[in-house]
Amino acid sequence: MANKLKEPVYILGVGCTRFGNLLETPEIKGLTLQELAANAVKEALEDSQTDPKDIDAIFVGNVTMHTSTMPATYSQIAKWTGMQFKAGVHFDGACSTTNVGITLGAMGIASGVYKKVLIVGLESTLSQPQKLSPYERETIPTEEMWLWTDYCVNQAYAVPQGYDIFPTYNGLIAQAYCKKYGYSIEEFEKGMFELCRTRRLHGSLNKKAINQETLEDEAARIGYKDPYEFWKSKYNPFLAWPSRLRSAVAPADGASAIVISGEDGLMDYTNMPIEIKGWGVTISDLPWYHEDPTYMHYDRLSFDKAFDMAGITPENIDYLHVHDCSHISSICTAELSGYLPEGKGLKYAEEGRLRFDGDRPMSTHGGRHAFGHAWAASAGADTYEAVKQMRGLCGERQIKSIPKISVVHTHGYAMVSTVMVYGRR
Incomplete structure (x- = not known):
């Protein structure tokens, strides 16, 4: 067969x-x-x-x-x-x-x-x-x-x-996704921020991961009380607009x-x-x-x-x-x-449903x-x-x-x- x-x-x-x-x-x-x-x-x-x-x-x-x-x-x-x-x-x-x-x-x-x-x-x-x-x-x-x-x-x-x-895999796909489904760039930013928080949470719980620091802890270490402000700061530049560095490999x-x-x-x-x-x-x-x-x-x-x-x-x-x-x-x-x-x-992603304790x-x-x-x-x-x-x-x-x-x-x-x-x- x-x-x-x-x-x-x-x-x-x-x-x-x-x-x-x-x-x-x-x-x-x-x-x-x-x-x-x-x-x-x-x-x-x-x-x-x-x-x-x-x-x-x-x-x-x-x-x-x-x-x-x-x-x-x-x-x-x-x-x-x-x-x-x-x-x-x-x-x-x-x-x-x-x-x-x-x-x-x-x-x-x-x-x-x-x-x-x-x-x-x-x-x-x-x-x-x-x-x-x-x-x-x-x-x-x-x-x-x-x-x-x-x-x-x-x-x-x-x-x-x-x-x-980077432009092909990040920026162009991001722009197309926003246009196709009606997301604003701000909504895209918030979704990517939460998705990165999820990935970094998972990494923080894995002793084999290269990065075991949560996004919140990294933001605090650099001096940001609000991790979303850190997300949009010079420390997380655009890799290929509108995708940022911490949305990549x-x-x-x-x-x-x-x-x-x-x-x-x-x-x-x-x-x-x-x-x-x-x-x-x-x-x-x-x-x-x-x-x-x-x-x-x-x-x-x-x-x-x-x-x-x-x-x-x-x-x-x-x-x-x-x-x-x-x-x-x-x-x-x-x-x-x-x-x-x-x-x-x-x-x-924004709702946290892709986390290990989410429904997806x-x-x-x-x-x-x-x-x-x-x-x-x-x-x-x-x-x-x-x-x-x-x-x-x-x-x-x-x-x-x-x-x-x-x-x-x-x-x-x-x-x-x-x-x-x-x-x-």
């Missing part, structure tokens, strides 16, 4: 490092990227109750290989994680990388070729090797990092300074890992397996949208494929993460998925702004959060009604649209 797995596949274990800066964040400071990846793998193996020798294949993703000097990422990470002589491959789906890896591994298991597969994503967006040393690193200039990021798009369409993601270094298995892997397994019920992957190219910047057709295709494969409708979704490099773009995507009603997402919880790990964004590792971090929520292990930010169905959407530079559907077994 088309678009169906012939055998069920499950997530047995997940691992994720603290997202931060290898040059300064205490939990990861001074680690090589090999060590960073090994830490995520160690957690995933322990969570899945799996010995490395029982892994049949390892899929490793890394986007900006020039920041790691590891073009042969798979072979190096296999050596550092006890997977030498296993089957494996390096792959790249930009910011969708780790979840694309889950689809590849699931097909390998459902075909009968593999019993257990390990998927790893690792990235450094903030530092690069000094000369050729794997141990000594230095800061990547911001403009250089974004130029390398722009390599993810078709260079035939690029301008000399690189294809500029925070680059990070980090790694994530996932162990998946078929039914055979459930023997003697005592944790809660999470079923990979379905997915949809659609590849596009520039331009991202056509007449309506709030609507990306390839996302529609990915959601339709995933919902069909999983046998669900939007009404079945208990928890949603959508790619939120741009907060207004994430609202558009959540509405397109059917999780939020069209034109109402901004209102839902989203991105409870903090999202790309508060949790941070480590390109190839981030999709795995999104899956990590979904699995933890479905197991009821998220502590203070735990969704009260434990999700039975979670949907995770990622954009690989808005070019690789990936939608994963997970269900409690």
Whole structure:
């Protein structure tokens, strides 16, 4: 049957490092990227109750290989994680990388070729090797990092300074959303302010997030009694009008890992397996949208494929993460998925309904702004959060009604649209 797995596949274990800066964040400071990846793998193996020798294949993703000097990422990470002589491959789906890896591994298991597969994503967006040393690193200039990021798009369409993601993903979509649904710029500001407060609240409750300071605490630290005054101040400038700096991604270094298995892997397994019920992957190219910047057709295709494969409708979704490099773009995507009603997402954000304790919880790990964004590792971090929520292990930010169905959407530079559907077994 088309678009169906012939055998069920499950997530047995997940691992994720603290997202931060290898040059300064205490939990990861001074680690090589090999060590960073090994830490995520160690957690995933322990969570899945799996010995490395029982892994049949390892899929490793890394986007900006020039920041790691590891073009042969798979072979190096296999050596550092006890997977030498296993089957494996390096792959790249930009910011969708780790979840694309889950689809590849699931097909390998459902075909009968593999019993257990390990998927790893690792990235450094903030530092690069000094000369050729794997141990000594230095800061990547911001403009250089974004130029390398722009390599993810078709260079035939690029301008000399690189294809500029910020106006396209933030300003133009924001203006179109306001015009389409009749929001004033002031209403847009208030909605974005509340959405950022939600993301930062989630980050403050997550010890793995790059930014664990609430928006209110940041405002007070800088000297503002009213956090909304801080929001509209020089400390939160327009990135691409009318979107501001704190409605956008925070680059990070980090790694994530996932162990998946078929039914055979459930023997003697005592944790809660999470079923990979379905997915949809659609590849596009520039331009991202056509007449309506709030609507990306390839996302529609990915959601339709995933919902069909999983046998669900939007009404079945208990928890949603959508790619939120741009907060207004994430609202558009959540509405397109059917999780939020069209034109109402901004209102839902302003009313606090997208919080972990709201009726439409989203991105409870903090999202790309508060949790941070480590390109190839981030999709795995999104899956990590979904699995933890479905197991009821998220502590203070735990969704009260434990999700039975979670949907995770990622954009690989808005070019690789990936939608994963997970269900409690």
